[in-house]
Structure formats: C-alpha cells, structure tokens
Amino acid sequence: MTDAPTPRLAARVLVIDARDRVLLLRGCDPARPQDGTWWLTPGGGVDDGESFADAARRELREETGLDVDVQGPVVLERKVVFDFEGIRYAQFEHFFVVRVDTHAVVDDGWTELERRSVLEHRWWSVDELAATDEMVYPEGLVTLLGEILGAE
Numbered sequence: 602m603t604d605a606p607t608p609r610l611a612a613r614v615l616v617i618d619a620r621d622r623v624l625l626l627r628g629c630d631p632a633r634p635q636d637g638t639w640w641l642t643p644g645g646g647v648d649d650g651e652s653f654a655d656a657a658r659r660e661l662r663e664e665t666g667l668d669v670d671v672q673g674p675v676v677l678e679r680k681v682v683f684d685f686e687g688i689r690y691a692q693f694e695h696f697f698v699v700r701v702d703t704h705a706v707v708d709d710g711w712t713e714l715e716r717r718s719v720l721e722h723r724w725w726s727v728d729e730l731a732a733t734d735e736m737v738y739p740e741g742l743v744t745l746l747g748e749i750l751g752a753e
Contacts, residue, residue: 606682606691612657613644613694613739614671619702621750622724625737626664631717632686638720639736642696653695661699664715665722666707671697676749679739686714696739698749 616624625640643664647656657671677696682689706722708715725733727750731743739745 606689609690609692610647611645611692611694612647612653612660613642613696614657614661615642615676615696615698615749616661616665616667616704617698617700618704618724622726623746624665624722625725626722627720628718629720630685639738641738654697657697663710665704666709667701667704669699671699673697677739677745
C-alpha cells in the first residue's frame with residue numbers, strides 16, 4: 602500500500618422506507634477477508650464532471666435498481682481514510698436522503714468489483730441498528746437517522 606492516500610469524492614444515500622428503515626449493504630474487502638464485513642449505505646465515487654447529487658442518483662440506480670431524483674440537502678459530510686483492495690483512499694463524502702414507500706433491491710447494474718465485495722442488503726430499523734454489534738458506516742448513523750426522522 603502507498604503511504605499517500607488517493608483522494609476520492611463520493612456520494613452516498615440514506616434510503617429510508619415507509620417503515621422508517623434504512624437500506625444498508627453488507628460489504629467486505631476481497632483482498633482482506635480476514636478483516637470481516639461491515640454495513641454501509643449505497644453510493645460510491647463521483648465521476649469527472651458529475652455533481653455529488655448526480656453521482657448519488659447513478660450509484661443508487663447501479664447498486665439497488667432504484668432510479669429517483671436525488672436532491673439536497675446534504676445531511677452529512679465527512680472525510681474518511683480507508684484501505685480497499687490494496688489502495689489507501691482519503692474519501693470526502695456527501696450523504697443524501699431518499700424516501701421510498703418500499704423497494705426490492707436488484708443487482709443488474711453491479712460492477713464486477715461490487716459482485717465481489719457486496720455480500721447482501723438489508724433494511725434496518727433504528728432500534729436494530731442501535732442494538733447491533735456489527736460494524737456500520739457512517740459512524741453515528743443511529744443519531745443521524747434520529748435527527749432526520751425527528752425533523753419530518
């Protein structure tokens with residue numbers, strides 16, 4: 602791995618259904634299976650010339666089959682440094698919220714990398730997230746969801 606992280610912009614989406622559950626994907630690093638798995642929101646890298654909102658819409662469509670307009674406000678911005686498949690990234694993320702009644706996830710748009718690194722998906726309630734011992738990103742998701750749901 603290189604010492605200097607590779608900068609990366611990313612857009613992520615909190616997809617919340619009519620039962621106030623959030624959609625998360627369980628992922629892993631195929632290069633480091635010993636590091637276990639974690640749950641994270643749909644989303645990914647921003648392509649050149651693409652806005653964060655446009656990237657969020659594209660990533661959501663590719664990763665879940667859900668094709669909806671993604672608009673602000675941005676509910677969370679964060680910078681995270683992580684290693685994935687032998688590369689260290691310094692990723693700056695914008696998180697958006699999308700509300701749906703219900704949605705059955707499809708993986709037709711998954712890349713080869715997503716097929717290797719995304720293991721499953723699940724709708725989580727706030728209570729389930731608060732009680733789990735599993736790794737969930739972003740950190741503080743329970744608090745963030747409480748703020749979002751409380752403001753509606």
